[in-house]
Amino acid sequence: MPYKVFSSLQSITKRLKTSNFVRNVAMVGGGIAAGQAIALAFMPFLTRLYGPESFGIAAAFAAIVNIITPISTMGYANAIVMPESDRDAAAVARLSILCGLIIAPLSLILVHVGKPWLAVWTGMEKAPQMLYLIPLTLVIGAFLSVTNQSAIRASLFKAKARAYVESKLFTDTSKLIGGIIAPSELLLILLTIIGQFTNFLMQMLRVPRTGVLKISNWFGTDGVRNAAIEQRDFAIYRMPQSVLNAASLGLPTILLTSLFSASSAGQYSVAVLVLGAPVMLLGSSVGEVFYPKITRAITAKSPSAYKLLFKVSAILFAVGLIPFGTMMIFGEYLFSIIFGQEWVVAGNYSQWLSIWLLSNLVTGASVATLPALGLQRFLLIREVFSVILRATALYVGFKFFESDVIAIALFSIVGFLLSLSIVYVAFRHLFKNSKDWKLIYDNESI
Template sequence: MKSQFIKFTKKPFVRNVIILSTGTAAAQVVTMLLSPFITRIYGPEAFGLMGTFNTIISIIVPIVALTYPIAIVLPKHDSEAHGIIRLSIFITTIVAIFSGILLLFFHQKFLELFQLEEIASYLYLIPIIIFSAGILQVIEQWLIRTRQFSVSAKVTFVQALIINSGKVGVGLFSPVASILIIFSACTQGLKAFLLLIFTRNTKARLPSVIFRKSTSSKGLAKKYKDFPLFRAPQSIVNSISEGIPVLMLSSFFGAASVGFYSIGRSVLNVPTQLIGKSVGDVFYPKISTVANSGESVSKMLLKATLILIGIGILPFGFVILFGPFLFSLVYGSEWLLAGEYARWIALWSFSSFILQPVVRTLPVIMAQRFHLVYTIFSLLIRISMLAIGYFWFSSDIIAISLFGASSGLLNLILIIITLILCRRFDRLNRVR
């Protein structure tokens, strides 16, 4: 039994998942250890303002390079991947400059339209965040392609240590929402900088691939046009879907409600960041190779999904059963309501946890158009559930429960449909 386990852990796929998960686990340990101090220092209102700022960033960041960086993993030859890197950095720079111009001329209109007066001065950080995020996406996808997972693991830990210890250290002297917002704004740039430092003496160092001669950017932009046409809009819609509870809760129930939601969501993201994302990042180049070689995509996807179900059912189930008690014990009695939120958010988070391989598979089987349509449909359902909770029941708990349950069901349906699409892809792949 022991020898079989050792043999299992030595498989390249498993070993890479373990490497990434170890770094993420160390980062999450730091986050979890310091979270009780951070929540007690700042309070729900400060977390609510940070949550609103992070929601705006989360909507913008995924499409800063029109999702072209995601395509870096797919080409068979590195020269083509190098071209996609240059294309991605060029687009990121243009988007950052354009966003700065928009903010310069339409800053007040943005504030009035989205009711963002409380974080008005921090919106000028957005162009810097956009550029940092684009560089980060390029580096991360290049490391995934080159399978430099140990570098990613180290940086994930160091970044978490710096950000969270900074929140505690500075918060002891100035426990205001602006500190949380500034540290959130630095997250993308700090990680990108650390990755550049940690890769400077490796074959994966970014400067060595940017200036090499490669396929023309225009040709690559056309070849991978599915990413800006379908994946970028899908990412925007998905980000809105992720952030809509924060914006609607803020409008309906106030900043404290956003704080309860934000802390619950961040805690429940731990398993996804710890294992789910690690599996997804290692799974992505593997499933691409499997598809190119004519092997069964559906079997690999099903296996990965079942493994994640087995891993995730215990931690998420524990929160569903004992959420209020756990949150009041760990974070203090004023966070009891966050535990009630977490019970329902756990349904959504669990389904998102097991969805990681599906999200990586859809571009490989050329189903990004479908993914966009389904994401729009899901957004409409989720908005409706939150609206019903407010207008019909005037209850934040009911709004969150309807949102969490519907989100979990929608993700489950997406998994089933993707498996069906994979079987169809396998049949067509065999015919070719």
């Protein structure tokens, strides 16, 4: 019996070593792990140089940008992996860049008109001019989105991972040096924007300039109209869904800044940054490799698609339970020791946020499955309810309990329940489809 178990383990290990999927996940995961390791290594120094208020203002600015960033490409950048031919994919890339170049000037007008309100929401009443950086951020974000999705399409995971690591190292080193010389929220914002541009630049220096990755193919109008029509689901459903998702995630930062203080928002942003490391490491690396793999399986109507989703989700839960379980129990103590006594509130937040972020990690595989199943509409509807329910949870915490900790607790519980809804829908549809596909497969075999 022990021999059989050992032999089985050896067989599994051998298959994992030779699996392209596992290799690609490890490659992307290694890059993201290195990037997150850099961020976490610098964080104890940065939190002592800048303080909660500076982090809060920078986080509120980032929340506003993240909410409107999906609009910059109208969601079309995510569709670059969908077309079968590089020619059609290049048309989608052109469409994405064109949207970005149109949206950025429009955002400049909106920033100018809405500056008084945006300044209050982001805590920038003393320096509202910083808000004029938003259009620049959107342009850089559009190019970076196209680059990322084009690299994923071409399976250039190594180049993508290296670019990410280099940009993180450059950004955090610059923040450390700047914090020693003249720390400020403006510096944090500027260096974050420069870091995005560095990511784009480093990535383009490492990929072959052919097909979708040839920059000259990103400009013009050839095939743009057809691409907009063929991939319209991404604009109709994916873009609003991404905006609403970013809005629901950014609500705590914005509301903590406007209703309590920028310092409270800073505590939250650091907690999410630290806890988000496992989510970004595993969720992004698995998602980027899993998305095209599950898409091909569903498109080919493979009966194994259901088992693939179950296997990946189970692995994500098992691995994520270790870091998040630790934070649920010791979060307050660990934050005060690692980041300083003034960050004990962030530790308090982390104990509740761990519940939501663990479920969010597991949900990543299911989210990647829904577009191929034609369930973009469900994602959009779900995000509408997500914003409403999360805003309600925060309002109840602020208004009736007058406690930021209770508000974050309610926000996290709602997030956990919303994550379960996605997992349920993905497995339900895929299980039903898998049974139908198996019947077709068996009949064809006969």
